[in-house]
Amino acid sequence: MTAPFRQQDLKDSALADTRLTVPGMRCAGCIAKIERGLAEIEGIDAARVNFSAKRVAVRHSPRLDQGDLVEALRHLGFEAQALADNPLGSDDKESKALLRALAVAGFGMMNIMLLSVSVWSGAGGVTRDLFHWLSAIIALPVVAYSGRPFFASAWMALRYGRTNMDVPISIGVLLATGLSVYETFAGDGHAYFDSAVMLLFFLLAGRALDATMRTKTRAGIGALLSKMGKSARVLGRDGGTSEIKAEDLQPGMVMLVASGDALAADGVIEKGRGSLDNSMLTGESDPEHVETGSVVHAGAIALSGPMEVRVTAASSDTVIAEIARLMDEAGQSRSRYTRIADRASRLYAPAVHSLALLAFLGWMLAGAGWYQSLVIAIAVLIITCPCAMGLAVPAAQVVTSGALIKRGLLVKDGSALERLAEVDIAIFDKTGTLTLGEPQADISILGEKQREVALALAQASRHPLSRSLANALQGEGARPAQVEDITEAEGQGLAGTWQGMPVALGRPEEEITGMASLLRIGPAQTIITFADGLRADAKQALAKLAEQGIASRILSGDRQRAVEAVAKALDVPATAEAKPQDKLSLLEDLQSQGRKVLMVGDGINDGPALAAAHASIAPGSASDVSQQAADAVFTGKALMPVALAVAHARRCMTIVRQNFGLAVVYNICAVPLALAGVVTPLIAAIAMSGSSLIVVGNSLRLARVKQ
Amino acid sequence: MSGLLVLIPIALGLGLLGLAMFFWAMRDGQFEDLDGAAQRILIDEEEEE
Numbered sequence: 001m002t003a004p005f006r007q008q009d010l011k012d013s014a015l016a017d018t019r020l021t022v023p024g025m026r027c028a029g030c031i032a033k034i035e036r037g038l039a040e041i042e043g044i045d046a047a048r049v050n051f052s053a054k055r056v057a058v059r060h061s062p063r064l065d066q067g068d069l070v071e072a073l074r075h076l077g078f079e080a081q082a083l084a085d086n087p088l089g090s091d092d093k094e095s096k097a098l099l100r101a102l103a104v105a106g107f108g109m110m111n112i113m114l115l116s117v118s119v120w121s122g123a124g125g126v127t128r129d130l131f132h133w134l135s136a137i138i139a140l141p142v143v144a145y146s147g148r149p150f151f152a153s154a155w156m157a158l159r160y161g162r163t164n165m166d167v168p169i170s171i172g173v174l175l176a177t178g179l180s181v182y183e184t185f186a187g188d189g190h191a192y193f194d195s196a197v198m199l200l201f202f203l204l205a206g207r208a209l210d211a212t213m214r215t216k217t218r219a220g221i222g223a224l225l226s227k228m229g230k231s232a233r234v235l236g237r238d239g240g241t242s243e244i245k246a247e248d249l250q251p252g253m254v255m256l257v258a259s260g261d262a263l264a265a266d267g268v269i270e271k272g273r274g275s276l277d278n279s280m281l282t283g284e285s286d287p288e289h290v291e292t293g294s295v296v297h298a299g300a301i302a303l304s305g306p307m308e309v310r311v312t313a314a315s316s317d318t319v320i321a322e323i324a325r326l327m328d329e330a331g332q333s334r335s336r337y338t339r340i341a342d343r344a345s346r347l348y349a350p351a352v353h354s355l356a357l358l359a360f361l362g363w364m365l366a367g368a369g370w371y372q373s374l375v376i377a378i379a380v381l382i383i384t385c386p387c388a389m390g391l392a393v394p395a396a397q398v399v400t401s402g403a404l405i406k407r408g409l410l411v412k413d414g415s416a417l418e419r420l421a422e423v424d425i426a427i428f429d430k431t432g433t434l435t436l437g438e439p440q441a442d443i444s445i446l447g448e449k450q451r452e453v454a455l456a457l458a459q460a461s462r463h464p465l466s467r468s469l470a471n472a473l474q475g476e477g478a479r480p481a482q483v484e485d486i487t488e489a490e491g492q493g494l495a496g497t498w499q500g501m502p503v504a505l506g507r508p509e510e511e512i513t514g515m516a517s518l519l520r521i522g523p524a525q526t527i528i529t530f531a532d533g534l535r536a537d538a539k540q541a542l543a544k545l546a547e548q549g550i551a552s553r554i555l556s557g558d559r560q561r562a563v564e565a566v567a568k569a570l571d572v573p574a575t576a577e578a579k580p581q582d583k584l585s586l587l588e589d590l591q592s593q594g595r596k597v598l599m600v601g602d603g604i605n606d607g608p609a610l611a612a613a614h615a616s617i618a619p620g621s622a623s624d625v626s627q628q629a630a631d632a633v634f635t636g637k638a639l640m641p642v643a644l645a646v647a648h649a650r651r652c653m654t655i656v657r658q659n660f661g662l663a664v665v666y667n668i669c670a671v672p673l674a675l676a677g678v679v680t681p682l683i684a685a686i687a688m689s690g691s692s693l694i695v696v697g698n699s700l701r702l703a704r705v706k707q
Numbered sequence: 708m709s710g711l712l713v714l715i716p717i718a719l720g721l722g723l724l725g726l727a728m729f730f731w732a733m734r735d736g737q738f739e740d741l742d743g744a745a746q747r748i749l750i751d752e753e754e755e756e
Contacts, residue, residue, distance in 0.1 A: 027746065028746040031747060051746055051747075052740045103729045104726065110722060111719060
């Protein structure tokens, strides 16, 4: 597993560490291939794969740079990118802190339970007092350490004059501990240390699961984010080139743009001609032909090149930056969304607290002493402490997002699931969302020999059309022919020799609408056309949404004609030629009518709408801004995960409501006992663990749901 | 009673040992890549010495 020891690397002493993301790894074989393949390369000391995060950490001599490593991985058959910081931030610290607190609570719970069981089974006198003291010694530090996540959150809420689920939890835990300490000193009565620590353990288990799941999905999304367009090769005065970060670009600089590059800044073409894919920026599916003097925008992807672009506006002035500003404003409303657990606790906490107060007053009036009345009031608080309530939501959401990950949908957090369940209308972007967003080669006209030659040529190129053609051919099981002397002329295409005949794959000579390549074998010429096809299951996915009472419509930035064709094929209303502002305002119109909108889109131009929508989903091929703005990201070529997401989210909310129901029923059974003053620590412990286990068991049913 | 004086410290000590081991494992990064750990068991051991 570790790389073989290499003497000469040690001499370089200062080894460098580089982390790369490799989204394509899927199995144990990939891990072995990457780790062993990289370790065999001269200058690489060791490589270690993190499969969950789809990352490779490489220890190598400083002679190698990122480019060499990416190239090495490409040779092994994996697309890789040097790792940028994940802009979604890392929840890693939080989930680690929760796990530590969980471990401490587990330790405390088991040991206190050991002592409590002896007390319940009749240990009395000095032994009981000793066990209570021991329990106190264990419980106090455990509560202080493991309770921090709840105390901190409750304190924050109280300071701003609000209440959340953590307020009743904290009060319950603190009162149970305080009462038990008092009883231990007094040397009689009951100690509830086990209940307090058990409550913390179960609640922390829910929180830790929740945080782990969030870290996992965010790492998954982070691995999808590309580095495209974040830097540019800039032509220096001396004719050399240097790589400059997008934010450091200045107007007047000249960027070199090769095919496949994304533009990092707005500019004017100085030299060269080619075509640009604007689909991320405007939603337009057909490439735009540009030549010297054309104005180009950041975010566009060059399909052919090379071109020299003089920067006219950089970073904060670009069209993209304007969209980012719109997004910031649009995202405000969503942050005000109140999650179901907090809505429940707003009803629950006052009810419980007034019940406890009534119990105290009632027993006082009935003539019990203030001490006994207080003990009973606290018992009411302990027994109603929302252990099951606290688990009701995270348990169901964790199981649901686990089930969705298996179907190719990464949901960012629980709040996203809650909002997804509420949507009643879906708005789809066209390019890249309903369609695949990349040209699909029509290879049906090619014969067997043509396929073999075309594959041999297309494989040799990084041009988007070549790659799409190679993928399509490989998908149909074609094998490359023996083509020799393959050369690639930038902007012209590929040429080679096959069985003594000249063969070529390149631009058609006459201009054709849409995208096409010309395959030449000797004198024979064939035109291969490319079209951006619908996702294969788009119609079924929309039908499934309609089944759930969600109407769909298309809102695209593409031209009327292209949008109409798709709208007709899918039989849904459509709006074409919408600018980012138009998308946003249409969405806000719908929301002001009380509709809950699900926005599904991939482009930079969809960003503001994604941020403003009640819930939003982006495909894994989407631009970084869209993936960051969206609540969920689906991977793969199918659109069905979108429909499944809503179905699963709704099922999840049904289970959550059932869980709340179960917790309330449990309390209704237990509260009379507490009010009657007969709740012993044993009853409290059973009530607490019993209700928690039932809630968790009920949530696990979500994992077994068939689609 | 005298048995308890021996047994309780042992029980607590074992529990603390387990807790300490968990903390060590977490600091050591053993929970960083749980999916990977599940996959790695399938890799054939054909390591060159």
